Amino acid sequence: MATKALSHQRQQLLGRAIIYGGLLFMAAFYLMPLWVMITTSVKHLDEIYAGSFIGLPKQITFEAWQTAWSEACNGTACRGLKPYFINSLLMTIPAVLLSTGIGAINGYVITKWRFPGSNVIFGLLLFGCFLPFQAVILPMAQTLGMLGLAGTIPGLVLVHTVYGIAFTTLFFRNYFISIPDELVKAAQIDGAGFVRIFVSIILPTALPIIVVSCIWQFTQIWNDFLFGASFTAGENAPITVALNNIVNVSMGRKQYNVDMAAAMIAALPTLIVYVVAGRYFVRGLTAGAVKG
Amino acid sequence: MSTLEIDRVRKSYGIHEVLKEVSISIGAGDFLVLLGPSGCGKSTLLNMIAGLDTITGGEIRIAGKVVNNLSPKDRDIAMVFQSYALYPTMTVRQNIEFGMKIRGVTPADRDKAVKTAADLLQMSHLLDRKPAQLSGGQRQRVAMGRAIVRQPKLFLFDEPLSNLDAKLRVDMRTEIKRLHARLRTTIVYVTHDQIEAMTLATRVAVMKDGVVQQLDEPQAVYDRPANVYVAKFVGSPSMNIIPGVLEVQGSTVSAVVGIAHRQPARISGIPVSLDAARKFAGKKMLVGIRPENFSIATGHQGSALAVDIDVVEPTGPDTLVVFNCGGVEVTARLPPKQASAGSEAILSVDTSKVVIFDADTETRID
Amino acid sequence: MTGSISLSDRIAKWLPRLVLAPSLLMVLVAVYLFICWTGWISLSSSTIVPKYDFVGLSQYVRLWSTPRWHTAVFNLVIFSVLFLGITTALGLLMAILLDQKIRSEGALRAIFLYPMALSFIVTGTAWKWILNPALGVQKVVHDLGWTSFVFDWIARPSFAIYCVVIAAVWQSTGFAMALFLAGLRGIDNSVIKAAQIEGASLPLIYRQIVIPMLRPAFLSVIVLLSYIAIKSFDLILALTNTGPGSATEMPSTFMYSATFRRDQMGVGAASAMMMLMTVAAIIVPYLYSELRETGDGH
Secondary structure, three states, X not given: OHHHHHHHHHHHHHHHHHHHHHHHHHXXXXXXXXXXXXXHHOOOHHHHHHOOOOOOOOOOOOHHHXXXXXXXXXXXXXXXXXXXXHHHHHHHHHHHHHHHHHHHHHHHHHHHOOOOOHHHHHHHHHHHHHOOHHHOHHHHHHHHHHHOOOOOHHHHHHHHHXXXXXXXXXXXXXXXXXXXXXXXXXXXXXXXXXHHHHHHHHHHHOHHHHHHHHHHHHHXXXXXXXXXXXXXXXXXXXXXXXXXXXXXXXXOOOOHHHHHHHHHHHHHHHHHHHHHHHHHHHHHHHHOOOOO | OOOEEEEEEEEEEOOEEEEEEEEEEEOOOOEEEEEOOOOOOHHHHHHHHHOOOOOXXXXXXXXXXXXXXXXXXXXXXXXXXXXXXXXXXXXXXXXXXXXXXXXXXXXXXXXXXXXXXHHHOOOHHXXXXXXHHOOHHHHHHHHHHHHHOOOOOEEEEEOOOOOOOHHHHHHHHHHHHHHHHHHOOEEEEEEOOHHHHHHHOOEEEEEEOOEEEEEEOHHHHHHOOOEHHHHHHOOOOOOEEEEEEEEEEOOEEEEEEOOOOOOOEEEEOOOOOHHHHHHXXXXXXXXXXXXXXXXXXXXXXXXXXXXXXXXXEEOOOOEEEEEEEOOEEEEEEEOOOOOOOOOEEEEEEOHHHOEEEEOOOOEEEO | OOOOOOHHHHHHHHHHHHHHHHHHHHHHHHHHHHHHHHHHHHOOOOOOOOOOOOOOOHHHHHHHOOHHHHHHHHHHHHHHHHHHHHHHHHHHHHHHHHOOOOOOHHHHHHHHHHHHHOOHHHHHHHHHHHOOOOOOHHHHHHHOOOOOOOOOXXXXXXXXXXXXXXXXXXXXXXXXXXXXXXXXXXXXXXHHHHHHHOOOOHHHHHHHHHHHHOHHHHHHHHHHHHHHHHHOOHHHHHHOOOOOOXXXXXXXXXXXXXXXXXXXXXXXXXXXXXXXXXXXHHHHHXXXXXXXXXXXXX
16 A cells, blocks of 8 residues: 555656646747847847857847847838837827727626617627728728828827727626626616716726726737738838838848847837736736637 | 544644644444534545545544545545536536446446436436536435445535525435435535534534534534533524523532522522532533523422513514523523513523533533 | 606716717728728729729639639638647647646746737747748757758748748747636536546546536637638738748738739739638627627626
């Protein structure tokens, strides 16, 4: 019996070793690209062409970052990523705030002020989450032209807001649905109206989902490429478009370190948001499975 | 050889001691109930018997075999969980067969076992349904069927009736009692419901903070509780614990209790040994009287209390009356319409059932 | 006494609908109207600018006789099958491993999930470099001594699509893992305990009990991953720029280049409608079943 107990323990230890081993191996695979990006971006170009991409840099230099930020060429200009970084900020922040705000109100109405057909309307809105945008960029380009917003950042803000409403409404609806209806009824008996209930009762409890919505929207909008590429060009492009141009434009020797530095710069905002508020990011992901 | 021996078992999580040296021993066919409130350690002990939790100190032996290091499947036990724990994607039949398949039982024997269990638990018509299509009581029966076909040495029940509504609970309680009588199995049953303990058990272990307060037959726990905690836990409405003073006159032991706005009353003829009584003579102690041991005084009786009735609660078969005695609220169970609120009543006490406790340690004085 | 409804009451009754109306209007236009618009263009003879005539299904005929479109559809099928299969399996494996009461589970989870925070452009850029035959994985293995190792898939027309699969799997596995992990966490622990008492080994428990219970999570994962697969535009542009040649062309990139680069708006619109119909075929039944359950719930 003693030997049986010992082999049981040994089995357990082996099992744990396999589990941890597998997880660590996979973790290495997932970290590898980030590692490559960072180390490549701080190497001298000569070192890159001489050696390979896995080794640590013999000398760390931030020259590539400097180039990527203010001097890199994207085919039309050589101003680095800085102006496009600002473009992305100007595009993302308003769109996040607008789509979150509208989504909150929509979610409130759909869950607490149901009327015949509100479920149908929700369904119609929901399909917007799954729309392949290729199906609408043509007409959207036409419309933006008609509105005089073609190729502008406000145009992008409009586009991202409109298509963001589907997601934000989903988040808020799934969140507000768990607030008991009795709360609203009690407030109505106390004399509160539509706006008062929203501002004084619903909003104060909504901070977690507001954060989720903002983080999700920020990530989606900052990382978007299709809208940026379709509706702007040149000066007003967001950073993703600029990055793609820089990487795909090759004049002379390909500057891999600059490419990686540029990619890092483009990735940093969303990465930082992820590191700081990752919990909420995950919640945003799982809320996307409709059942919330 | 006892079927289950819990020998000085301890359990700690880090420095936090959850079970402190518990020793219990039961034989074949016994129905042991671990009774206590949440956090008293009863579920932890059950999990340790099952092998779902490790043992910090002491030994657990099932049919003489030390099981401390055995995994659950090697302990020859079966367990019924509070949430039934049925496999949701399998039918009732598959749920019951699952363990047998793993053990390599032939299909013919499996069918026979399933049929026997289904007949016993009256669920033959449910065999092809999935758990989601069953009611709470039916799910509980499937869980029990799954346990029965294992034919284990020991059945473990973890608060199986807590998720059922009151009426269903009573019905299932009777089913479990009937099953125990028919199958003569050995059962360890965890609950916080003292009625379940009283009706089902052959031995009750009342637990508090990881310590067994009393291990005895249900009636003994009821009649002679080991301390005030047990006295108040078992029985509903609970035993009245009245502060008083012990008096010894010759060979008669009495308790003197104060009554608000009235003369103190003397309850004479308490069944306590004279040695113990003399040690406490003149001292304060606690008198334990169950509500049903009060009655309306008739004629001359030694221990009569004249009290003012505060509240009257008719329950149908009896009426509960509440009055003040010894500075605490006392409940008495009387026949209906014998007293009314605000009026006086003269009650007598069945002193043979009175229990007295040390005022400091709260343990029974024998 | 029943008087007439006051103005404020009437406003109160209509306010919810009024508040919802702008969003509804925007979505009706930006989604449904635009879809119809694209549909119309796909039935027109538009080339550089939209022409609102009607030429029947000729653009679709043109589309389906374009070899490039065949490549795109073929690539989509291969990509989707591989991407869905590998991501689902890996994500499930990760979730199961992480569910085993691992220390530093939070850190591991964060590591698997961070790729989702990146733009597909960034991902494509990084992986393009890693898969580069001259300086990437192939070179590393050569340097380690195994000089006959070949891994130049990204430069080979028939293998380039698998590179896209690798990068896409890397980006999305965390998502599948998160959904499966949430599903696993929702499983009643006592079911597993009961199975252990009955003598089932851990692999058996996972195979016969836990994984069947994860059916809803599987559904969500597959539906959402399919949607990502059909949309995948940024990744391809950044990783291979549909190269070598047009070996990694996909419907999404085809639409873009047909419309904006090759001035074949009608064909582009037709391809967009094809994409839409495929997505709708998957998403609409899924949404319908999900909404029906929650709709009846309250």
